[in-house]
Every structure is written in structure tokens, then in C-alpha cells.
Amino acid sequence: MDHHDLITLLSMARAGRSSPHLETCAFCREQFELAVDLLAAMATTPEIDANATENLDSGVLPPSYRLAAQTTDAQLPQFRLRRTWYLKNNSVILRVIEDTRRQLLTGFFIAEHAEDLQLRVRFDGIEQDFRPDDHGVFEIGAASIDIEPMKVFLLA
Numbered sequence: 052m053d054h055h056d057l058i059t060l061l062s063m064a065r066a067g068r069s070s071p072h073l074e075t076c077a078f079c080r081e082q083f084e085l086a087v088d089l090l091a092a093m094a095t096t097p098e099i100d101a102n103a104t105e106n107l108d109s110g111v112l113p114p115s116y117r118l119a120a121q122t123t124d125a126q127l128p129q130f131r132l133r134r135t136w137y138l139k140n141n142s143v144i145l146r147v148i149e150d151t152r153r154q155l156l157t158g159f160f161i162a163e164h165a166e167d168l169q170l171r172v173r174f175d176g177i178e179q180d181f182r183p184d185d186h187g188v189f190e191i192g193a194a195s196i197d198i199e200p201m202k203v204f205l206l207a
Contacts, residue, residue, distance in 0.1 A: 054076065054078060054079050054082075055070070055072060055073075055079045055082070055083070057082075057086075060079070060082050060083050060086045061086050061090070063083060063086075064083060064086035064087045064089075064090050065090055069083075076141065077141060077142055077143075077144060077161065077162075077163040078137060078141040078144065081144060081161065128151065129150065129151055129152050130148050130149065130150060130151070131148065131149045131151055132146065132147075132148055132149075133147045133148065133149050133156065133198050133199060134146070134147045134198050134199050134201075135147075136203045138203065138205060139167065139205070142162065142163040142164060142167065143160070143161070143162050143163070143167055143170075143205065144160075144161040144162075145158060145159070145160055145161075145172065145203055146158070146159040146161075147159075147191065147198050149194045150194070151194070154193060154194040154195070155190060155191075155192070155193065155194055156190070156191040156192055156193070156194055156196055156198060157188060157189070157190055157191065158172060158181060158183065158188070158189045158190075158191050159187055159188055160172065160183040160187040160188075160189070161187055162187070167205075168183070168187070169207075170205045170206060170207065171205070171206040171207075172189070172203060172204075172205060172206075173203070173204045173205075173206055174191075174198065174201045174202070174203055174204075175201050175202040175203075175204070176196075176197070176200075176201045177191070177192070177196070177201075180206060
């Protein structure tokens with residue numbers, strides 16, 4: 052399955068339009084929603100100039116972004132993406148987020164098909180199965196767990 056590229060997703064998000072592919076592809080739909088959120092955040096941030104979205108379309112970061120990235124003090128965000136898995140031909144997405152304040156790993160399970168929401172998740176380095184709640188969320192454990200190299204298995 053071919054996916055939309057970043058330029059297409061940003062153009063569609065800016066124009067507020069969808070495509071038949073977005074209706075069937077969970078991966079592209081998620082990336083599209085992130086593009087919509089990015090553009091909304093840019094619209095509410097006064098220090099971003101009007102040409103910023105055009106620069107994003109071309110894949111070039113505005114100088115203010117590069118300068119900010121080089122000069123700001125490293126601040127630890129409250130939430131940090133630790134790992135994402137795309138499973139079952141991209142119809143299931145599993146994200147692990149670290150809450151840096153609580154030192155906790157949380158899993159977010161996104162499934163395109165309702166029957167997949169009943170699956171259990173197993174990480175190859177953890178001796179426990181996890182069942183996401185009705186919102187697809189489950190707590191994994193301490194943030195010190197080295198989740199990045201692990202493989203994920205979906206169990207019925």
C-alpha cells in the first residue's frame with residue numbers, strides 16, 4: 052500500500068480536504084491528524100511567520116526554527132515518544148509514551164478494525180500481557196524499562 056507523502060498531507064491539511072486513501076489507511080490518517088495539529092499550533096504561535104507553512108511544504112525549516120533549536124536550553128517535556136510499532140499491515144498502531152514527571156511508560160493502542168481492539172499486547176522482554184482499556188490505553192511500567200529494542204506480539 053502506498054502512503055501519502057508529507058507534502059501531500061500538509062497540503063490536504065491546510066486545504067481542509069480528505070482523500071479516499073485517508074479513510075482506509077490508519078497510518079496516513081494519523082499522520083494527517085498530526086499535520087492538522089501542527090498547522091493549528093503554528094497558527095496560534097505569534098512568533099512564527101506567514102511563510103512557515105510554505106517552508107514546511109518544501110521540507111525546509113525556517114531559520115527561526117534552526118536558531119531556536121541551537122540556542123534554547125534543553126527542557127525535558129512531560130511526555131516523550133519512546134517507540135511506535137505499525138502492525139497488521141498498518142491497521143494497528145501501538146505507541147509507547149513516557150511520562151517524564153511520573154517516570155511511567157504508557158501504551159496507546161489504535162486499531163482500524165473493532166475486533167482488533169480486543170487483542171492483548173505482549174512485549175518480548177516483559178513477562179506480562181496488556182489489555183488496552185476502552186480508549187486503547189494501558190500502563191506498562193517504570194520509565195526505566197528499555198522498550199526500544201523489544202518486539203511486540205498481538206494475542207487473541
